[in-house]
Amino acid sequence: MTDLSDFAITRKWPPKDAGVIQLYSFPTPNGVKASIALEELGLSYEAHKVTLSDADVKSDAFLSLNPNNKIPAIIDPDGPGGKPIGLFESGAILIYLGEKTGRLIGADATDKAHVIQWLMWQMGGLGPMFGQLGYFYKFAGSEIDDPRPRARYIGEARRLLGVLDGHMQGRNWVAGDFSIADIAIAPWLRSLDFYGAREVVGWADHANLVAYLDRFLDRPAVQTGLAIPPRD
Numbered sequence: 001m002t003d004l005s006d007f008a009i010t011r012k013w014p015p016k017d018a019g020v021i022q023l024y025s026f027p028t029p030n031g032v033k034a035s036i037a038l039e040e041l042g043l044s045y046e047a048h049k050v051t052l053s054d055a056d057v058k059s060d061a062f063l064s065l066n067p068n069n070k071i072p073a074i075i076d077p078d079g080p081g082g083k084p085i086g087l088f089e090s091g092a093i094l095i096y097l098g099e100k101t102g103r104l105i106g107a108d109a110t111d112k113a114h115v116i117q118w119l120m121w122q123m124g125g126l127g128p129m130f131g132q133l134g135y136f137y138k139f140a141g142s143e144i145d146d147p148r149p150r151a152r153y154i155g156e157a158r159r160l161l162g163v164l165d166g167h168m169q170g171r172n173w174v175a176g177d178f179s180i181a182d183i184a185i186a187p188w189l190r191s192l193d194f195y196g197a198r199e200v201v202g203w204a205d206h207a208n209l210v211a212y213l214d215r216f217l218d219r220p221a222v223q224t225g226l227a228i229p230p231r232d
C-alpha cells in the first residue's frame with residue numbers, strides 16, 4: 001500500500017486513496033489546467049480544495065509541497081522509478097502528465113517542440129499578462145489613479161490575442177492535435193469574461209479565438225475539469 005506520509009501536506013489534506021494522484025487546487029485558470037489534463041487523460045486522482053486564502057495556500061502544510069504558495073500542485077504516488085513525486089507549477093505538471101502517459105504532448109518530436117513552445121508562451125506571456133490585466137482592470141483598478149498600468153496590460157493583452165488569433169487561422173488546435181498547450185492557453189482566454197475585460201481587449205474581433213474557445217469548451221473532459229475541485 002502506498003504511503004504518502006512523508007509529504008507533510010497530507011496531514012492537512014489527507015488522501016482517501018494514497019494510490020492515486022493527489023491534486024491540490026482551486027478552479028482558477030491555472031488550477032483547472034491540472035484538473036482538465038487529468039480528466040482528458042483519464043487518470044485516477046483525488047482533488048483537494050486549496051483556496052487562495054492565506055489559511056490554505058500559505059499554510060505550512062501547503063508550503064511544504066509548494067514553497068511558492070500557488071496552486072496547482074500534485075503528488076503522484078507512482079512517479080519516476082515507481083517512487084512518489086511532488087510537483088508544482090502548472091506548466092511543469094502538464095509536461096509531466098504528458099510525458100508520463102505519452103499523450104497530449106505531440107505525436108512526434110516536431111509536434112512536441114511546438115507544444116512546448118506554445119505552453120511556454122502561455123506560461124511566460126499570456127498567463128502573467130492576463131493576470132495583471134485582471135488585477136489592474138477588475139480588482140485593484142478603481143484604487144489606482146495612474147492609468148498607465150491598466151493601459152499597458154490592456155495593450156499587451158490585445159497584442160497577445162492578435163498573435164494567437166493569427167496563428168489559429170486554419171487550425172483547430174494550437175500545435176497539431178489537441179494538447180497540453182491548449183489546456184494551458186484556453187482557460188486564460190476564458191478568464192477575460194470573468195475579468196469583464198472582453199470588450200476592452202477587442203475579444204469579438206478575434207474570430208479564430210472565439211471559435212477556438214467554443215471548440216475547447218465543447219469537450220466533456222474540459223467541462224468536468226473546469227469545476228474541480230468544487231468551489232464550495
Ligand SMILES: N[C@@H](CCC(=O)N[C@@H](CS)C(=O)NCC(=O)O)C(=O)O
Nearest residue numbers: 028030052057070071072089090091
Ligand atoms: N506560475 C504558476 C502560477 C500559479 C498561480 O498564480 N496560482 C494562483 C491562482 S491562479 C494562486 O495560487 N494564487 C495564490 C497566491 O498568490 O497567494 C503556475 O502556473 O502554476
